[in-house]
Ligand SMILES: Cc1cc2nc3c(=O)[nH]c(=O)nc-3n(C[C@H](O)[C@H](O)[C@H](O)COP(=O)(O)OP(=O)(O)OC[C@H]3O[C@@H](n4cnc5c(N)ncnc54)[C@H](O)[C@@H]3O)c2cc1C
C-alpha cells in the first residue's frame with residue numbers, strides 16, 4: 035500500500051519568533067506528522083526552507099522570513115532503546131522533557147542537557163548544545179552515535195563518524211543549514227537517583243571564580259557560576275558558583291526516599307501577560323542581583339537537590355520570556371579561550387558596567403574541547419548575559435564582539451540576534467571548510483535561515 | 499490487563515490515547531492503512547511504556563476484511579477486550595457540497611466503514627459477553643452547519659449508531675463510549691485557522707481516557723462543549739440556517 039500523504043495539510047503563514055521574541059518574522063510553517071509528509075512538505079515548501087524544533091533558540095536561528103519552516107515537533111517517535119548500551123534511537127522532534135519522563139525512572143539521563151527541557155533533540159544537535167558538564171563530557175555531539183539527514187531532494191543520508199563523516203561534523207552545530215535531521219541515535223548516561231549532591235560558594239571576584247573552577251571542576255560533573263553584574267568595580271565578577279554530582283541511590287534511601295529515581299510532577303506556572311517595560315529596569319535588576327548574592331553569601335555544602343530544580347529552575351515558570359516585556363529580550367553568549375580568558379572576561383564585564391545597561395541574569399562556565407565544525411564551545415570561559423531589548427543594546431553587543439574577537443573567542447549562533455557577518459566569519463575559522471561541505475550537500479542552497487543570511491554563513495543562499 | 503485494537507492508529511489522537519492505555523499495562527494492536535507509520539508508532543509506544551504493541555494493515559472501506567482484522571488482532575494479543583475506532587476524514591467540504599462522488603466517499607469513510615466494522619466488533623464482544631468500544635465522534639455531528647455538514651452528518655449518524663449499539667449490547671456486558679471531541683490540534687485541523695479552543699492531542703486523549711475509566715456513556719471532551727452544544731442545538735432552525743460557520 036502506498037504511504038498516504040494525500041492528507042498533508044497546507045501550510046499557513048504564521049508569525050514566528052525565537053525564545054527572546056526578538057526579532058520577529060513570519061514564515062510558511064509546515065507541520066508534518068509522518069515521514070512521508072516530511073518529504074512531501076520539503077518538496078512543496080517555499081524555498082529557502084529550514085527545520086524548526088521548539089523555537090528555544092533566542093534570536094533568529096529558527097526564523098526564515100520569505101521562506102518556510104518545517105516544524106518537526108510532531109515527528110517525535112522513540113524507535114528503540116537498548117539499556118545495555120544506553121542508546122536511544124528516536125526522531126528529531128523528541129524533546130528533553132520526553133526523554134526525562136521516559137528514562138529518568140529507569141535510571142538514565144541525557145548525556146548533556148540545556149537549561150530548559152523544552153528543546154528538541156534535533157535542535158540540540160543542530161546547535162551542538164553544551165551543558166553544565168561541558169568541562170567533563172563536552173557537547174552533545176560527543177554522545178551522538180549517528181543520525182539520518184534529509185537532503186534537498188528528500189533523500190536520506192546516514193551520517194556517523196564512519197559514514198559521511200564530513201556531513202556528520204558539518205551538521206552537528208550546523209544550525210539546520212545542511213538539511214533536516216530526521217532520526218538520531220544518542221547515548222544516554224546512567225544515573226542512580228534523580229537528585230544531585232550540591233555545593234555552592236560565594237566568591238568575591240573573578241580571580242577566585244576561575245581558581246575555583248580549575249580546582250572543583252575536577253571533582254564535579256556539573257558546574258556553573260552566576261555572576262553578579264551589579265557588583266562594584268573592585269568586586270568585578272563576584273559570583274555564586276554551583277557544583278554538583280548525581281547522588282547515589284544509597285544516599286537517597288538513607289535520607290529522602292526509597293524510590294530514588296521518581297520525582298513528583300509539578301505543574302508549571304503561567305505568566306498570563308507581558309510584564310510592563312518598567313518592571314525590569316536597571317534599578318530593579320541591580321536590587322535583585324544584590325539580593326540574590328546576599329541570600330547565597332554563605333554558600334551551601336553537600337545538600338541534595340532534585341534534578342528539575344538543579345537543571346531547569348526556570349521551566350517552572352512556563353513562558354518566563356514574557357517577563358521582559360513586549361520588546362523582547364536577547365542573550366549574549368560568548369566564549370573566550372582559556373589562555374587569556376581572565377583578561378577577556380574582565381574587559382567584557384567592564385564594557386557592561388560602562389554601558390549602564392543592566393543584565394538580568396549572567397552565567398559563567400568553563401568549557402572543555404570542541405566537537406563539530408561550527409560548534410560553539412572551545413576550551414575557554416563562556417559568559418552568557420540576558421538583556422531586555424532596549425536602545426543601545428546593539429552597540430553594546432558590538433563592543434562585546436570586538437573584545438571577544440580580540441581574544442580569539444566567538445559568539446553562540448543559538449543565542450545571537452545582533453552580530454555582524456564580518457565579525458562572525460573571523461570568529462569561526464572552520465567556516466570556509468564548512469561551506470564547501472554545505473555546498474556539496476545542498477548545491478542549490480535551499481536550506482537557509484534568517485540568521486545564516488544575516489551572518490552570511492552560507493553566502494548566496496536564498497538569493498534567487 | 500486490557501487488549502485493545504486501535505483503528506486509524508496513525509491519528510495523533512489515537513496515538514496519544516494508545517499511550518494512556520499502554521502506560522497502564524495494556525497490550526495493543528495498531529491498525530492503519532499506512533503500515534510503515536503504524537509500525538513507528540508501535541515502536542514508540544513500546545519504548546515509552548514498555549508495552550507489547552503490534553501493528554497491521556487496515557483500510558476502512560475494505561469492508562470484507564473487517565471481521566478478519568478482528569480475528570488477527572485477537573490472535574496477536576491473545577484475546578480482545580476493546581476497540582477504539584479513531585479513523586475519520588474531514589475532507590474538503592466545499593468540494594463535497596457540490597460533488598456527489600466526493601460526498602458519498604466522505605460518508606463511507608466516516609460512517610459506513612464504521613458501521614461495518616462496529617457490527618463485526620459487536621458480534622465478537624457480544625459472543626464473549628464482555629468488552630468495550632470507544633467511538634470518536636465530533637461536536638460537528640450535533641448540528642448540521644453550512645460549513646461542514648457532509649462530515650458532520652456522518653459523525654452525527656455515527657453517534658446515533660453508537661447509541662443504538664450501546665442499547666443492543668447493554669445486556670451483554672459490553673460497554674460503548676461515544677466521545678464528542680471539540681477542536682483538536684491535529685493534521686486534520688492544522689492550517690485551517692488557529693483557534694484558542696483547540697486542545698493538544700495528549701490533552702484530548704487524557705479526557706477520553708478519563709471518560710473511559712469512569713464508564714461515561716457520551717462524553718464531551720473537553721466538557722464545556724456539552725453546554726455549548728446544548729445551546730447551539732436550541733437555536734431555532736429559521737435563524738440557525740443563516741449562521742456563517
Ligand atoms: C531557557 C533556555 C536555556 C538554554 N540553555 C542552553 C544551554 O545550557 N546550552 C545550550 O547549548 N543551549 C541552551 N539553550 C539554547 C537551546 O538549547 C538551543 O537554541 C536549541 O537549539 C533549541 O532547540 P529547539 O528544539 O528549540 O530548536 P529551534 O530553536 O527551533 O531551532 C534551533 C536551530 O536548530 C535547527 N534545527 C531544529 N531542529 C532541527 C532538525 N530536526 N534538523 C536540523 N536542524 C534543526 C534550526 O534550524 C535552528 O537553526 C537554552 C535556551 C533556553 C530558552
Ligand SMILES: NC(=O)c1ccc[n+]([C@@H]2O[C@H](COP(=O)([O-])OP(=O)(O)OC[C@H]3O[C@@H](n4cnc5c(N)ncnc54)[C@H](OP(=O)(O)O)[C@@H]3O)[C@@H](O)[C@H]2O)c1
Pocket residue numbers: 038041505506507508509510511512530531532556557558559583584585586587588607634635636637678679680681682683684685686687
Ligand atoms: N481534530 C479534530 O479537531 C477532531 C474533532 C472531532 C473529531 N475528530 C475525530 O477524531 C478522529 C481522529 O482524527 P485526527 O484529528 O487525529 O485526524 P487524523 O490525524 O487525520 O486521523 C484520521 C485517521 O483516520 C485514518 N483514516 C482516514 N481514512 C481512512 C481510511 N479510508 N482507511 C483507514 N484509515 C483511514 C487516517 O489514516 P492516514 O494516517 O493513513 O490518513 C488517520 O489515522 C477522527 O475520527 C476525527 O473525525 C477530530
